[in-house]
Amino acid sequence: MAEDRRVLTGEHFMSGDHACAEGGLAAGCSFFAGYPITPSTEIAERMSERLPEVGGMFIQMEDELGSMNAILGAAWGGWKSMTCTSGPGFSLMMENLGLGIVLETPTVLVNIQRGGPSTGLPTLPGQADMMQARWGSHGDYEIIALAPNSPQEIFDLTVRAFNLAEEFRTPVLVMSDECVGHMTEKVVIPPKDELEITPRRYTKKKPGEYLPFDFGEDEIPEMVTAGDGYRIHITGLTHDRRGYPVINAEAQDWMVRHLINKILKNKHRIIQLEEINLSDAEVVLVSYGISSRVAHRAMDLAREDGIKAGMLRLITVWPFCDEKIRELAERVKAFVTVEMNMGQVALEVERCACGKAGTYLVPHAGGEVHNPDDIYQVIKEAAK
Amino acid sequence: MNRSASSTTDVVDKQSHPMSDLLRMDRMPHIWCSGCGLGTTLTCFIMAVRESGIDEKKIAVVSGIGCSGRVAGYINLDSFHTTHGRAIPFATGLALANPELRVVVYSGDGDLVAIGGNHFIHAARRNMDILVICVNNFNYGMTGGQAGPTTPVSARATTAPYGNYEYPFNIPYLSIASGATYVARWTALHMRRLKNSIAEALPKKGFRVIEIICPCPTAFARRNRLGTGLDLMKYYHDNSIIKHGADPREADIGMTGKIIVGKFLDIERPTFRDFLVENVWPKIGRK
Amino acid sequence: MAGTTSSRKEVRFTGFGGQGMVVMGYILGRAATVYDGNNATMTQSYGPEARGGASSTQVIVSPEKIFYPYVIECDILVGMSQEGYEKHRHNIKPDGILLIDEDLVVTAPDEKTKRIYKIPATRFAEELGRKIVANIVMLGFFSAFADFVSEESLRKAVRDSVPKGTIDLNLKAFDKGRAYAEQIREGSALSSQG
Numbered sequence: 001m002a003e004d005r006r007v008l009t010g011e012h013f014m015s016g017d018h019a020c021a022e023g024g025l026a027a028g029c030s031f032f033a034g035y036p037i038t039p040s041t042e043i044a045e046r047m048s049e050r051l052p053e054v055g056g057m058f059i060q061m062e063d064e065l066g067s068m069n070a071i072l073g074a075a076w077g078g079w080k081s082m083t084c085t086s087g088p089g090f091s092l093m094m095e096n097l098g099l100g101i102v103l104e105t106p107t108v109l110v111n112i113q114r115g116g117p118s119t120g121l122p123t124l125p126g127q128a129d130m131m132q133a134r135w136g137s138h139g140d141y142e143i144i145a146l147a148p149n150s151p152q153e154i155f156d157l158t159v160r161a162f163n164l165a166e167e168f169r170t171p172v173l174v175m176s177d178e179c180v181g182h183m184t185e186k187v188v189i190p191p192k193d194e195l196e197i198t199p200r201r202y203t204k205k206k207p208g209e210y211l212p213f214d215f216g217e218d219e220i221p222e223m224v225t226a227g228d229g230y231r232i233h234i235t236g237l238t239h240d241r242r243g244y245p246v247i248n249a250e251a252q253d254w255m256v257r258h259l260i261n262k263i264l265k266n267k268h269r270i271i272q273l274e275e276i277n278l279s280d281a282e283v284v285l286v287s288y289g290i291s292s293r294v295a296h297r298a299m300d301l302a303r304e305d306g307i308k309a310g311m312l313r314l315i316t317v318w319p320f321c322d323e324k325i326r327e328l329a330e331r332v333k334a335f336v337t338v339e340m341n342m343g344q345v346a347l348e349v350e351r352c353a354c355g356k357a358g359t360y361l362v363p364h365a366g367g368e369v370h371n372p373d374d375i376y377q378v379i380k381e382a383a384k
Numbered sequence: 385m386n387r388s389a390s391s392t393t394d395v396v397d398k399q400s401h402p403m404s405d406l407l408r409m410d411r412m413p414h415i416w417c418s419g420c421g422l423g424t425t426l427t428c429f430i431m432a433v434r435e436s437g438i439d440e441k442k443i444a445v446v447s448g449i450g451c452s453g454r455v456a457g458y459i460n461l462d463s464f465h466t467t468h469g470r471a472i473p474f475a476t477g478l479a480l481a482n483p484e485l486r487v488v489v490y491s492g493d494g495d496l497v498a499i500g501g502n503h504f505i506h507a508a509r510r511n512m513d514i515l516v517i518c519v520n521n522f523n524y525g526m527t528g529g530q531a532g533p534t535t536p537v538s539a540r541a542t543t544a545p546y547g548n549y550e551y552p553f554n555i556p557y558l559s560i561a562s563g564a565t566y567v568a569r570w571t572a573l574h575m576r577r578l579k580n581s582i583a584e585a586l587p588k589k590g591f592r593v594i595e596i597i598c599p600c601p602t603a604f605a606r607r608n609r610l611g612t613g614l615d616l617m618k619y620y621h622d623n624s625i626i627k628h629g630a631d632p633r634e635a636d637i638g639m640t641g642k643i644i645v646g647k648f649l650d651i652e653r654p655t656f657r658d659f660l661v662e663n664v665w666p667k668i669g670r671k
Numbered sequence: 672m673a674g675t676t677s678s679r680k681e682v683r684f685t686g687f688g689g690q691g692m693v694v695m696g697y698i699l700g701r702a703a704t705v706y707d708g709n710n711a712t713m714t715q716s717y718g719p720e721a722r723g724g725a726s727s728t729q730v731i732v733s734p735e736k737i738f739y740p741y742v743i744e745c746d747i748l749v750g751m752s753q754e755g756y757e758k759h760r761h762n763i764k765p766d767g768i769l770l771i772d773e774d775l776v777v778t779a780p781d782e783k784t785k786r787i788y789k790i791p792a793t794r795f796a797e798e799l800g801r802k803i804v805a806n807i808v809m810l811g812f813f814s815a816f817a818d819f820v821s822e823e824s825l826r827k828a829v830r831d832s833v834p835k836g837t838i839d840l841n842l843k844a845f846d847k848g849r850a851y852a853e854q855i856r857e858g859s860a861l862s863s864q865g
Contacts, residue, residue: 073478
């Protein structure tokens with residue numbers, strides 16, 4: 001079958017949604033389950049056309065609950081899998097995002113954020129699902145979430161999301177937004193052999209020796225596929241290394257700490273940031289996704305007026321870059337968080353700044369990007 | 385392994401189980417109540433697995449939540465205990481990604497046709513390659529006996545203290561109307577027929593449903609003064625009518641009256657995968 | 672707000688749904704990126720208005736990285752409907768260009784833009800046999816005024832972007848628009864239209 005159709009090497013003028021689908025395919029995704037919802041539908045449409053071409057399988061499920069479960073099932077069936085959604089669909093996926101976390105299942109969930117709450121603004125952007133991404137499924141856990149700001153980056157970060165999912169045996173979120181999803185720009189897809197693809201970390205142990213939730217120093221368990229003779233048992237209940245349910249506080253402590261440590265111990269391998277004009281910055285814009293591009297313009301305006309503004313762009317939003325903010329807080333005057341919500345990541349900046357630097361927010365309820373002038377006014381205030 | 389089973393079959397020894405290799409003996413004793421029919425259904429299932437001759441490595445069991453959902457934890461096959469109602473979509477992904485697998489969803493009535501009802505009808509509509517074993521005990525047993533989608537009219541439950549005033553689902557009728565290709569119903573009493581039915585359905589393709597009427601002495605029977613597990617078995621014995629090819633519209637179950645059991649449907653129609661392979665893949669040159 | 676750098680060019684195509692405003696934006700963006708090696712960002716208005724009502728597509732072209740993805744002030748505004756023209760006509764740079772389909776748009780009496788060029792794009796398309804290629808006629812016309820994208824690249828992008836069986840017709844439409852623009856530029860009878 002046409003495996004050579006998997007990576008569309010070359011220069012394209014492509015929408016963010018399509019680039020996301022191509023990123024998934026390039027990363028080795030063979031299974032997509034989803035439910036149409038604006039503004040992420042174009043990812044599903046592209047996958048419905050492209051997956052059969054590369055030997056994969058597309059299924060439009062009856063809802064987002066089903067979609068999230070189907071991609072977990074497919075992962076245990078041996079395939080790399082993904083889904084995409086927006087708005088209310090993301091809420092529906094939260095239940096089984098939790099299952100994916102607890103089953104330690106590698107898969108990718110893309111959220112093309114729109115305005116909320118509820119049905120909100122189906123066709124217009126928002127970034128107000130960032131805390132839902134962090135805390136949306138019940139219980140304690142850590143999550144990996146990436147925030148692309150262009151069609152090129154949604155391609156790159158979808159590939160990375162698959163790689164991180166395999167590396168850490170966990171679901172990974174791509175938290176994009178309507179602007180990036182529906183924007184069309186140049187997307188360069190490298191030759192297949194230049195793409196770094198993380199294969200599934202299959203165990204070398206034999207049936208009988210292998211435990212599905214056993215791990216070493218790095219806290220990352222190895223994977224098997226159903227049908228390989230390991231006779232695994234996997235449960236959403238609190239479980240031990242064998243995967244057997246254990247309903248007590250001790251087992252809970254072990255499992256939850258493991259789920260958290262797996263991400264936090266490996267933060268340095270996960271967190272990716274872009275530092276712009278930070279060497280002499282007095283005011284640091286903290287932003288991600290489409291807002292970072294608008295904030296960039298405000299930063300340029302401030303620089304033109306002699307204000308030493310810089311930007312910390314969060315490419316990885318979760319886990320949060322606590323150390324970076326702490327380090328900057330020691331030497332800068334203030335942080336200005338620019339996000340299309342009423343203050344979510346801003347809370348993290350405030351937490352990590354610990355009062356050592358000023359913290360400002362440029363809130364926006366969504367529906368359109370910020371006016372760069374509004375950001376600039378806050379930068380001026382912060383620079384005083 | 386199960387006391388109610390040991391009284392009705394000669395394959396169970398008090399010390400060890402002849403098919404213990406198909407059970408996770410390190411997880412025994414199981415959590416099911418005395419007189420519950422789930423152990424019997426599991427015995428039938430593992431006997432059918434062995435009898436079918438299918439490579440056991442290639443059978444995967446997916447469960448939802450509830451007493452029946454615990455089957456996945458006791459069976460020594462690749463087994464997945466998912467969230468409440470979501471066994472079927474999980475199984476859908478598993479079956480599509482790995483067509484070598486025979487995927488069995490083993491769960492309860494509440495899990496499959498209440499919270500998971502939408503998944504159930506859509507998987508049937510698509511004719512997904514899944515065998516669904518739906519253990520129907522007429523209530524939510526694990527959580528103490530709440531009313532559910534199969535609770536008969538007038539039956540008492542913790543959430544229907546004045547008697548249930550909703551019409552229940554008739555699972556064979558629902559399955560057939562939704563597009564299933566193999567539909568049967570047995571009770572936990574009909575061990576041989578149940579085992580044969582599972583063994584017959586297991587190698588088949590498409591969306592297959594076997595409903596098993598099962599005693600819940602602790603919750604449903606106690607609250608409705610129906611006696612012990614043994615009394616319920618006797619009730620099944622006296623009131624079941626074996627009628628293959630019965631009209632599923634006549635298969636409603638009430639608090640009294642007959643229970644129609646047997647094979648309602650056994651047909652073939654293209655599965656989700658068949659349709660792709662035969663109609664979609666040729667269009668793009670895929671084999 | 673401070674103006675944009677000179678290397679950044681901003682274009683808005685405005686008309687009504689079904690006229691192919693998005694296709695025009697896509698062709699420009701593809702020409703600028705894939706064939707000219709520049710950067711381009713295309714965004715479009717979404718929502719119910721995109722299905723029959725007003726339709727607007729923005730394209731930013733720049734040799735440098737594009738951050739702010741939207742039009743701040745148009746270098747070129749292309750108007751193919753009265754409504755679209757009126758909605759966006761105040762958002763043109765002082766030395767910006769306004770291109771309109773003269774049968775569909777009547778310029779306002781107080782229109783400040785000096786550089787206005789008119790073409791009966793839809794009529795030309797009808798003469799070519801397919802009204803649907805009016806957008807490509809307009810794109811050919813546009814190509815004569817847009818020095819930040821090469822004509823050859825636009826032609827290649829037209830080829831890539833239209834249905835296979837209609838490539839010749841679309842290229843003919845493109846040439847028709849281009850030739851008409853050159854006629855105007857050469858100071859022919861129509862040059863007084865500005």
